[in-house]
Amino acid sequence: MAxxxxxxxxxxxxxxxxxxxIRKVQSELPKGLHEVSVDNLGNVIVQxxxxxxxxxxxxxxxxxMDEVGFIIKKIEEDGFIRVxxxxxxxxxxxxxxxxIAETxxxxxxxxxxxxxxxxxxxxEKFKLPQVQEAxxxxGFRSKSEALEAGVFVGMPIVYARQFFRCNSLAFSNAIDNRAGCLILLELIDRLVGKSLPCEVVIVFSVQEEFNLRGVIPAVRAVNPDVSITLDLVVAADTPDLKGSADISLGEGPCLNLYSFHGRGTLGGLIPNPKLVNFVKKVADAEDVSLQYSTFMGGLTDASFSQLENAGIPMIDLAFPTRYTHAPVEAVDLNDLTALIKLLEKLVPAFHAGVDLKRG
Structure with a gap:
């Protein structure tokens, strides 16, 4: 798995x-799936x-599937790049x-x-420059040299790739949300070819880090009866965050009971109470230890996609992560394994008789 x-x-x-x-995901999918498609925004929809x-x-x-980064706004005459x-x-x-820039x-x-x-x-030693000042x-000596190398205004930039391990912890760029993509791929491998009481659609979505809404066309097209989002939750087990929450690496996946941005466009998710109880029961039955979180100041793409069609019962399941949105993030592989185990039993537990109605 690592x-x-x-x-x-x-x-x-x-x-x-x-x-x-998109190409990487397609190359990792097993045979025997009913249908695989890519919509116009780039969402990979796997039935x-x-x-x-x-x-x-x-x-x-x-x-x-996406990650945070930068985008070039100006190439200076001396070859330096503004983003x-x-x-x-x-x-x-x-x-x-x-x-890294890909030309x-x-x-x-x-x-x-x-x-x-x-x-x-x-x-100046303790002054933090803004992105626009960076x-x-x-290594370009001039603007023309940069242009000749294939650099252009509007080109995306990301942090350099790196990956290393210490015991069960994995440290890497883009844990957010390649760990979620890993879980989806592992889940597909475990469900393909099985007789299931429900139709299962797995979506690898786009533009979550940009506007949180890239998955909406896929949600609208699939029109699920229930949906589960996989993303990180901030681990609070480092010296600078201890006491702020009870979320730690290695203590199991997390069920997020509340998220709210609190800045700019209001958004967040308060999950369907019956869905919360359903997930808890399956976790208890499978002996999967859950952590519980409320997430103020961060969102997932469940925040707006839950409002599609007639409204969709939706829940965030998460893996604790340290150093979120930094050049290197950290996750415990045991938490990912536990979340895969939970989903392997949770998804087939849904059927038409499951009551998720409000009131």
Missing amino acids: QRLQGLTQVVSPAGYEDAM VNKIDEPNPFKVMVFAH ERLGGIPEKSMLGQSV PEGKIMGIIGTKSHHLTKPE YLDF
Whole structure:
């Protein structure tokens, strides 16, 4: 599983430019699936099985393929690059980091520039520059040299690829949300060819890190009776976050009971109470230990997709993650294994007799 996760995290797939991940996902799918399609936005829609009866109960499970990054807004005459954020890039972790640009001629490496420590004034040492103040250095001596190398305004940039392990922990770029994609692929492998009481549709979605709404066309087309989102939850077991929440790596997957952004466009998810209880019962029966979270200041693409059609009972299942949206994030492989185990039993437990009605 670690090797598969590493393969997924090495793919360059910023929001809006998920084509490489689309191809990667397609290459990882097993034979025997009912149908695989890609919609006009890039969502990969995998129908695992087909039930030949009117209005079969339909379960959708999804996770996004994209990652945070930057997008080039200006090429300076001296060859340095100016960027805007593409998704929620934190300024505090970007300076001095290695980055990748993919040109038609291939990948090129650069860094996010940082002022030499030896010439930094005391009053500047604790100042955090904005993304718009940052510059990228790919070694170009002029604007024309950058253009000749295939660099252009509007080109996406991502952090350099890296992956390493310590015990059961995996450290990598883009754990958010390649770990979710890994879980989907493992779930498909376990469900394909089985006799299921419901139709199962797995969606690898796009543009979650950009506007949270890329999955909406897929949700609208699939029109599921219930849906499960897979994404990270912030682990609070590091020295700087201890006491802020009871979420730790290695303690099992997380059931998110509340999310709310609190800034800008309001959005979030309060899951269907009956769905919450259903998930808890299956987890108890399968001896899967769950953690529980409320998530203030962060959203998943469930936030708006739940409002489609007649309204869709939806829930966030998550894997605890450290250092979210940083160049390197951390996850416990045991938590991923436990979440796969839960989903393997949870998804086939749904059928037309499951009551998720409100009131």
